[in-house]
Amino acid sequence: MSLWTLPLGILVGIVMGSLGGGGAILTIPLLVYVLHQSPHAATEGSLLIIGISSLIGLWPHHRAGRVRWVDGALFGALGIVGSMMGSAASTQVEGEVLMALFSVLLLVVAWLMFRARARGRSGGGGQARPFWQLLLTATGVGLLTGFFGVGGGFAVVPALTLVLGFAMKEAIATSLLVIAINSATALASRLTIGVALDWGVVVPFAVGASLGSLAGGRVARLAGPRQLQFAFACLLVLLALFVGAQNIPAALHLL
Numbered sequence: 001m002s003l004w005t006l007p008l009g010i011l012v013g014i015v016m017g018s019l020g021g022g023g024a025i026l027t028i029p030l031l032v033y034v035l036h037q038s039p040h041a042a043t044e045g046s047l048l049i050i051g052i053s054s055l056i057g058l059w060p061h062h063r064a065g066r067v068r069w070v071d072g073a074l075f076g077a078l079g080i081v082g083s084m085m086g087s088a089a090s091t092q093v094e095g096e097v098l099m100a101l102f103s104v105l106l107l108v109v110a111w112l113m114f115r116a117r118a119r120g121r122s123g124g125g126g127q128a129r130p131f132w133q134l135l136l137t138a139t140g141v142g143l144l145t146g147f148f149g150v151g152g153g154f155a156v157v158p159a160l161t162l163v164l165g166f167a168m169k170e171a172i173a174t175s176l177l178v179i180a181i182n183s184a185t186a187l188a189s190r191l192t193i194g195v196a197l198d199w200g201v202v203v204p205f206a207v208g209a210s211l212g213s214l215a216g217g218r219v220a221r222l223a224g225p226r227q228l229q230f231a232f233a234c235l236l237v238l239l240a241l242f243v244g245a246q247n248i249p250a251a252l253h254l255l
Helices: 005-019 023-033 039-063 069-078 080-090 095-118 131-148 153-162 168-192 199-223 225-254
Strands: none
Touching (some): 005 023, 005 153, 023 095, 023 199, 039 168, 039 199, 080 131, 095 225, 153 168
16 A cells, blocks of 8 residues: 555545545546556546545535435436446446546536636526436436546536525535445446456545545635635646646547
């Protein structure tokens, strides 16, 4: 086990607890480029790490009364089919192609964060949307979770605010429940087709992420969600450029 495993996990957990997502966006490149996991092993390990840390991170939000359990469980359940489809598709893609696509995803998420911040969107002002929109949104988040090994919190939070009209604090808290459901479904789907997790890396990383997720809520109160979103979006751009430079040339050659 690398000495970096535990502190890197804590960093990921703080991001998840403070923003309600984004942990897996950091977890995968950290597992690949710092802890030297293969892309497929990283996406699989990420699902377990993010699932456990999101469940533990739910506790302080639950005590504060911010988790909307019924709505979160419904959103997560509706994304199960998408999560299973994404998991199956991911195993058919070469590692370089997977990481190249992941770099594009990083840029998209960063752009959405910059856009939301520029508009000053804080949530809670939207009206609940029709059921079919909820179903499509949940399925799309599930697809991202299964294919990339991410919890989907970066998509869940805006979905809960815009589709279901949640206040931002409720969306951040409830997204952790959705992430746990999506991650568990995607991981279960991958286990049925046979995956090998590196427990020496996954367990300490998950412990660190769980500890960090408990501290994330406090970090959010001190720094404020808009400042955290801006800093995180800048980090995503840098990660996207690095991951893209490492993988896009090889991915284009394979295609």
